[in-house]
Amino acid sequence: TRTPVNVTVTGAAGQIGYALLFRIASGHLLGADVPVNLRLLEIPQGLKAAEGVAMELDDCAFPLLRDITITDQAATAFEGANVALLVGARPRTAGMERGDLLQANGGIFGPQGKAINDHAADDIKVLVVGNPANTNALIAQRNAPDVPAERFTAMTRLDHNRAVAQLAKKAGVTVEDIKKVTIWGNHSATQYPDLFQAEIAGKSGFEATGSDLAWIENDFIPTVAKRGAAIIDVRGASSAASAANAAIDHVHTWVNGTPAGDWTSMGIVSDGSYGVEEGIISSFPVTTKDGKFEIVQGLEISDFSRARINASVAELVEERDAVKELGLI
Ligand code: NAX
Secondary structure, eight states: OOOOEEEEEESTTSHHHHHHHHHHHTTTTTOTTOOEEEEEEOOGGGHHHHHHHHHHHHHTTOTTEEEEEEESOHHHHHTTOSEEEEOOOOOOOTTOOHHHHHHHHHHHHHHHHHHHHHHSOTTOEEEEOSSSHHHHHHHHHHTOTTSOGGGEEEOOHHHHHHHHHHHHHHHTSOGGGEEOOEEEBOSSTTOEEEOTTOEETTEEHHHHTTSOHHHIIIIIHHHHHTHHHHHHHHHSSOOOHHHHHHHHHHHHHHHHOOOTTOOEEEEEEOOSGGGOOTTSEEEEEEEEETTEEEEOOOOOOOHHHHHHHHHHHHHHHHHHHHHHHTTOO
8 A cells, every 4th residue: 555645735724725625635636546644734713614624524435535634833734745735825905015915925935935844755846826826936935945946836727727728618629629728927917828839629729719819819818817806706706616626737737747749837936948037936838747847948939929928927026026125035
């Protein structure tokens, strides 16, 4: 029998946590043959609700679920962690300036990064979901100097999956026919969903969607980039099941690899590829294999794409400068 993998989830009592934990415990994160121990980190006010989620996890009698720990101590939650999903964050409330938001999240992701540095397993892989995800991931990464920088990632897979779904609809094909979609930049309204590199049922993404630049500019890009707000309008609550699903996809792809002839999108520490400022956490097209990822190199970037990548990267550089100014990194 395999040794259980320790999976830490922060914000475990929240709505994404509720959609996420049952899929981790049923084997969708790491595989149907991999037993897991769950470590749930919450703030004190969230502990009781987390206990309730743990009771329901028990009641599922998942064969792969070995052990559940519930704690408000980061050191305990990250002890021996192999995978960490950082979901809990401080949301922006009315009247909150960006500086206040970054400061509040620095107070969460700084100490969690340090706890990961001091307590996690050597093979730790971190996915930051809590917003502002890219910059929260940067704060955690900079507070974990002993962990290789590439182990800290931010989630743009939900944006990626949203783009795939929109393209399938437009082209009249199934999602399996869509390959090589990219989300560039920040998980925010400035993100750039790129269909120019995509392959759709054997055609280029541009051709398969009617060679229509106006549709790309006025429909496709804003629909993907503002989908979160659209869900809130209609559902009355923010994306939860789709966000949890994307977190599962992100880690599953990272651990198990991208299929031949395709890639995925991940927020990762930039090595300067495609002119993206080194050191920030920005989304790139990546392939994965044996638990490691590589940026897809050599793509031709048009002026249209370049302007949009630059705009999103500029926002990330501003956020980086702001958290530096605040002494958070
Ligand atoms: P909820 O408010 O339902 O849950 C958040 C949970 O985190 C709460 O139970 C809270 O007690 C807990 N928490 C807060 N601070 C914590 C801390 N320091 N340590 C441990 N737990 C803490 O939010 P939910 O809908 O689950 O969303 C969670 C985060 O995901 C938000 O920041 C949200 O903006 C972000 N999202 C990111 C997405 C992405 O694509 N990257 C998409 C979905 C989602 O909007």
